[in-house]
Amino acid sequence: MQNNYSRALGVLALDIEQNLMRGSLIHKDTHDYPILIERVPGAFVKNVVAGDETVISNYIKTGEKLIKQGVSALTTTCGFTIRFQKQLSSALNVPIAASSLLLAPYLAATYKDTIGIITYDSRSLKPSDLRYAGIEEGDWSRFPIIGLENTQTWSAMALPENNFEFEIMKADLSNAVVRLLDKYPNVKCILFECHGFPPAAEHIRKTFKLPVYDAVSNAKLLMT
Known part of the structure; x- marks a missing residue:
């Protein structure tokens, strides 16, 4: 119906x-x-x-x-x-934007510097996966990838109960961003791959004074 x-x-x-x-x-x-x-x-x-x-x-x-x-x-x-x-x-017969990673071409055109990706698991998300978003191989290096693997948030998200906690996720994401910026100090914005991360996006924006794009950003653009 x-x-x-x-x-x-x-x-x-x-x-x-x-x-x-x-x-x-x-x-x-x-x-x-x-x-x-x-x-x-x-x-x-x-x-x-x-x-x-x-x-x-x-x-x-x-x-x-x-x-x-x-x-x-x-x-x-x-x-x-x-x-x-x-x-x-x-x-499918309606527009679909399956992943926040579809924002990568927009960010590549908007920012001239490095765009950091924070993912659920960096062992599974490879730079070559950006080709599915339309990013050509010559630009993959502009998108360094840091993951939350082996954190409490990663472990909780892997289970069917999916009962990850907000404060723990904030801490795990903050630690990931610190690692990202230590290794890639020219990062000018952050893209969350994981669609479970948006509740912590504002905390990361305020803490690190960087723009953060995520699944909610993707949905807002889709529904504009």
Whole structure:
């Protein structure tokens, strides 16, 4: 059954418990338009992060379900779905911006210096993955990648309960940014790959006096 939304965002969620932290992509107060959330069967953290393409068909089916419910655009709750962007946009009949990494070309054109990426796991996100966002190989070096692997936040996000905590996430992200800036002092802005990170974005902006772009930024651009 289709609802009469003038504009609504559909969110293709990982098949885990949803952490409705204030400021998150899936918190109703984050947006000034309705959001509809559907879990994608079989889309677990481990296989999506690994780029398992067998889950793409379920992303498409779930997207079609949300479209029938009346959404005008789609996104997801995992930045690693950048690898599925082409297939999803080809198959679905509304605009979809699967990953915050799609902001990379905009940032590359806007900033002349280094753009730091903070990811859930830097062992899984490679510079070559930026090609899915349209970044050519000659520009991959402009996007150094630092991950949260082996932190408390990383461990909690890996579990089906997905019960990561705000204060711990702030600390883990702050430590990651310190490592990023120590190694790459010319970083002029930060892009969060992980769609669970936005609740801490304002803390990082205030602490490090740097612009931070994330899944919420991506959704706002999509719904403009």
